[in-house]
Amino acid sequence: MELQIIATGAHLSPEFGLTYKTIEKDGFFIDEKIEMLLSSDTPVGVTKSMGMALIGFAEALTRLSPDIVVVLGDRYEILAAAEAAMMTNIPIAHIHGGEITEGAIDDSIRHAITKMAHLHFVAAPEYRSRVIQMGEHPERVFEVGAVGIDNIVKTPLMSFDDLEQSMQFPLGEKFFLVTYHPVTVEPARHSDVVQNLFDAIDLFPDYRVLITKSNSDAGGREINRKIDEYAAAQNNRVSCHTSLGQRRYLSAMKQASVVVGNSSSGILEAPVMKVPTVNIGTRQQGRMRYPSVIDCGEEKENIAGAIRKALSKEFKSGLADMEIPHADGRISLRIKNILRDTPLNGLFQKHFFDLK
Numbered sequence: 001m002e003l004q005i006i007a008t009g010a011h012l013s014p015e016f017g018l019t020y021k022t023i024e025k026d027g028f029f030i031d032e033k034i035e036m037l038l039s040s041d042t043p044v045g046v047t048k049s050m051g052m053a054l055i056g057f058a059e060a061l062t063r064l065s066p067d068i069v070v071v072l073g074d075r076y077e078i079l080a081a082a083e084a085a086m087m088t089n090i091p092i093a094h095i096h097g098g099e100i101t102e103g104a105i106d107d108s109i110r111h112a113i114t115k116m117a118h119l120h121f122v123a124a125p126e127y128r129s130r131v132i133q134m135g136e137h138p139e140r141v142f143e144v145g146a147v148g149i150d151n152i153v154k155t156p157l158m159s160f161d162d163l164e165q166s167m168q169f170p171l172g173e174k175f176f177l178v179t180y181h182p183v184t185v186e187p188a189r190h191s192d193v194v195q196n197l198f199d200a201i202d203l204f205p206d207y208r209v210l211i212t213k214s215n216s217d218a219g220g221r222e223i224n225r226k227i228d229e230y231a232a233a234q235n236n237r238v239s240c241h242t243s244l245g246q247r248r249y250l251s252a253m254k255q256a257s258v259v260v261g262n263s264s265s266g267i268l269e270a271p272v273m274k275v276p277t278v279n280i281g282t283r284q285q286g287r288m289r290y291p292s293v294i295d296c297g298e299e300k301e302n303i304a305g306a307i308r309k310a311l312s313k314e315f316k317s318g319l320a321d322m323e324i325p326h327a328d329g330r331i332s333l334r335i336k337n338i339l340r341d342t343p344l345n346g347l348f349q350k351h352f353f354d355l356k
Contacts, residue, residue, distance in 0.1 A: 001340055004064050008034040008053060009077040010215065015039075017243035032060040036077070041221045050080050057084035067344055068093055068119075072147070074101070074110035076217075082113045091347045093119040093339060095147060098127030098134075100286025101264075103183045104217075107286070118347050121147075121335050123268075124288055124325070135352040144334045145326025148265070151246060152272045153329035158251040166248060167210075169239040175208040176201060176307075177256035179263040182219035183283045190219045193298045194226045197260070197280065200303035210252055211240040258310045260303075267293060272327060274319045276310035278303065292319050 007023060007030045010016035016037075023030060034056035038045045053076075061069070061084055069085040071078045072095040085092050094117035101107045114120065114134055122128045123146040131141045164171050180197060182190055201209055211231065214223040231240040244252060250269070253259060259266040259277045262284060266277035271290035281298045289295075294315075296306035309315055 001336070003028075004031045004066055005029065006032045006034060006057070006060055006064075006081070008056065008081075009037055009049075009075070013037050015242070016213075016215075019243050019245075022245055031064055034060060036080075041217065041219060046076060046217070050076050053077055053080035054084055057081050058088065061085060061088050061090060066090060068339065068347075070095070070339070071113065071117075072096055074099075074104075074106035074113070076105075076109060079109045079113060082116045086116045089348055091119070091344065092117040093121065093335075095121045095335070096123060096127075098122045098130040099288075100130075101283060102285040103262075103282030104181075118350060119338070119342065121338070126288065132353065133355065135354070137351065137353045142334075142338055144338075145331040146268050147331050147335070148269050149272055149324065149327050150329055150331045152250060152269060153327060155247055155250055157254055158247065160255055163248065163251050163255065167239060167241070167244075169210075170208075171210065171239075171252075171255070172208045174206065174257045175210055175255075176204075177252050177259045178209060178211045179214075179259075179261040179265065180223060180280070181214050181262055181283060182217045182223065183262070183281055190223050191226055193281065194223055196298060196300045197303055198226075198230050199300045200307065201260070203304050204307065205237075207257060209234075209238045210256070211238065212244055212249065213240060213242050258307060260307065271322065272324050274322060276315060276319070278306040278310050280306075290324070291322055 005023065005028055007020045011020040012033055012035055020030060020033065034053060036049050036053035036056055038049050057080055068091045069081065070093045071081050082092055094113050097110060097114040097120045099110060111134065114131055114136065118140065120131050120136055120141040121144045122131060122141060125143055128141050128143045132138050180194055211227055213227055214220040227240050231238040253270055253275060254273050256275055259270045259275055262280050264284060266279055267284050267287050270277045271292045274292065277293045279293050279295050280303060294306045294310055296302040
């Protein structure tokens with residue numbers, strides 16, 4: 001098996017940390033880099049970025065001529081990759097299908113990719129059932145687990161002292177790890193919600209705050225401006241970063257008192273580390289929950305109340321025996337073996353599977 005990598009979107013953007021360098025630093029060769037991200041994050045700007053991505057992926061896939069395209073998740077860049085693969089008759093393997101995030105357009109994108117894909121690697125039994133419900137044949141839908149768990153199990157995490165030193169910021173004995181992304185299917189009120197979040201955090205002055213910035217979805221830059229203003233006003237207490245990188249981010253999550261925001265990492269990764277999550281609003285509505293996740297509304301009082309609950313000894317003590325399926329560090333290996341052993345002949349041809 002030969003691996004080819006295409007990097008695009010925020011990976012190539014200085015504004016979002018040029019994280020393609022992390023891929024290369026990890027020892028991987030990037031076969032194609034597709035520039036597609038405009039400086040605008042309005043709905044029109046994002047749509048134009050998708051158009052540029054579609055052109056770039058069509059050209060890249062023609063040059064690379066892969067036997068199968070593997071995509072993960074539900075972002076608009078991935079939709080363009082799947083569309084280009086479909087139009088060039090290249091089979092698609094999709095990771096993390098069947099999930100629901102009712103507060104983001106990612107929900108529709110994920111289901112659309114499912115209908116374009118030919119192999120499906122899902123994280124849980126209910127997600128497998130949902131993909132089959134959408135007409136995909138059960139023999140092509142594999143429950144393997146959430147691949148992010150492998151990162152947690154396999155990544156050698158940094159010590160607390162090394163983490164502080166790498167960021168040149170004293171995290172102190174207790175801190176919040178915060179990430180907030182746009183809720184893209186609701187009327188834009190990102191500034192109000194982010195301000196509510198910061199006002200709630202300020203009710204806990206003994207805790208320092210480590211913030212990772214928002215993504216490139218519509219409204220993300222508005223959120224990041226608010227983050228910069230908040231960090232500048234409290235630079236002795238707040239540290240914000242465009243990207244921490246995988247190792248630093250997971251190390252910070254392991255040490256954090258609470259993960260706060262609306263990122264999927266609070267739903268998928270934080271529970272593996274038995275770290276409480278305060279999940280704000282509807283962005284992740286519909287995803288399967290572990291007991292470590294506390295959902296709350298977007299008002300200051302809701303957020304503060306959820307943080308208090310997450311910090312309580314009673315709540316934290318109840319997480320010790322929480323079980324996480326597939327936490328064996330072999331999820332990516334299972335995916336690789338299925339890709340290796342699946343015959344490619346006839347894979348592109350699909351038939352709708354009707355439920356009996």
